[in-house]
Amino acid sequence: MLNVAQPALGSQIRQLEGELGVELLVRHSRGITPTPAGELLYSHAQHILDDVDQAAREVRALKAAKRIELRLGVSRTMALLLGHDLLTDARRTMPDVTVRVVEERAPALLHALEEGQLDVAFLNNVGEWLGLERKAVLEEDLLFVTAQAQEEQEESIGFAEALQYDLVIGSERGILRHIVESEARRLGLDIRIAQEVHSLASIKAVVSAGTAAMIVPYSLIANEIRAGTLGARRIVRPALTRTLFMVRPHAHVPVLDDERVVRHIEKLTNAYLSIVSPWARLI
Numbered sequence: 126m127l128n129v130a131q132p133a134l135g136s137q138i139r140q141l142e143g144e145l146g147v148e149l150l151v152r153h154s155r156g157i158t159p160t161p162a163g164e165l166l167y168s169h170a171q172h173i174l175d176d177v178d179q180a181a182r183e184v185r186a187l188k189a190a191k192r193i194e195l196r197l198g199v200s201r202t203m204a205l206l207l208g209h210d211l212l213t214d215a216r217r218t219m220p221d222v223t224v225r226v227v228e229e230r231a232p233a234l235l236h237a238l239e240e241g242q243l244d245v246a247f248l249n250n251v252g253e254w255l256g257l258e259r260k261a262v263l264e265e266d267l268l269f270v271t272a273q274a275q276e277e278q279e280e281s282i283g284f285a286e287a288l289q290y291d292l293v294i295g296s297e298r299g300i301l302r303h304i305v306e307s308e309a310r311r312l313g314l315d316i317r318i319a320q321e322v323h324s325l326a327s328i329k330a331v332v333s334a335g336t337a338a339m340i341v342p343y344s345l346i347a348n349e350i351r352a353g354t355l356g357a358r359r360i361v362r363p364a365l366t367r368t369l370f371m372v373r374p375h376a377h378v379p380v381l382d383d384e385r386v387v388r389h390i391e392k393l394t395n396a397y398l399s400i401v402s403p404w405a406r407l408i
Contacts, residue, residue: 198246
């Protein structure tokens with residue numbers, strides 16, 4: 126359908142016949158019939174229109190192919206705290222960038238970075254890793270946590286005093302347990318381990334019941350602190366901290382050349398900091 130009025134179409138055909146110097150249509154009482162020249166021109170026109178359609182499809186495909194994808198790895202805790210911030214701001218500020226969030230444990234995220242399946246990930250207390258670059262972005266205090274403490278949350282407790290309590294603690298491979306045990310060993314202090322539990326939810330349940338305490342960062346207990354089911358105090362003499370690193374492959378990562386992507390990652394870091402303050406600070 127050309128959407129052209131018949132008189133105008135007839136005028137255009139006659140003009141085309143004049144330009145080509147040949148008759149394209151035979152007009153008679155029963156209508157019109159294409160001449161051999163008209164049939165040849167029609168055949169070429171079909172090929173031209175097909176080429177135009179194909180060109181349009183290829184241009185649209187090229188535009189789609191230029192969409193950028195940011196593959197971002199985070200812990201379950203970070204994903205829960207940031208929630209829609211991980212994606213909502215990206216859709217608004219960089220609509221041509223697809224942000225794919227991968228929520229996994231640290232070993233899985235490190236493996237994905239090594240295999241080129243992630244562009245960047247946030248990991249706690251990660252050491253030097255062959256083929257990867259790391260940048261410390263945030264330091265988070267470890268807190269002494271009990272069931273609905275009598276004292277204000279801002280009040281501190283000495284590390285040696287905290288170790289006088291029965292503690293429920295994670296597995297031996299856990300980062301937090303390693304921090305606590307390393308510092309206790311350095312100071313020649315003993316740890317009273319009441320229970321060793323591999324699930325964070327189970328650890329919280331034990332502490333909420335009032336049978337033991339735990340040493341964790343605020344990010345792991347933010348909801349319980351807000352709800353008033355747990356109380357926390359900063360550990361001092363010495364302070365215990367963990368460090369959040371931004372980790373990326375050592376090889377060139379094209380998506381990280383985009384300034385909008387870099388700003389988005391910085392926004393996520395600041396959003397996380399605003400949630401865990403005042404028990405954390407940028408490095």
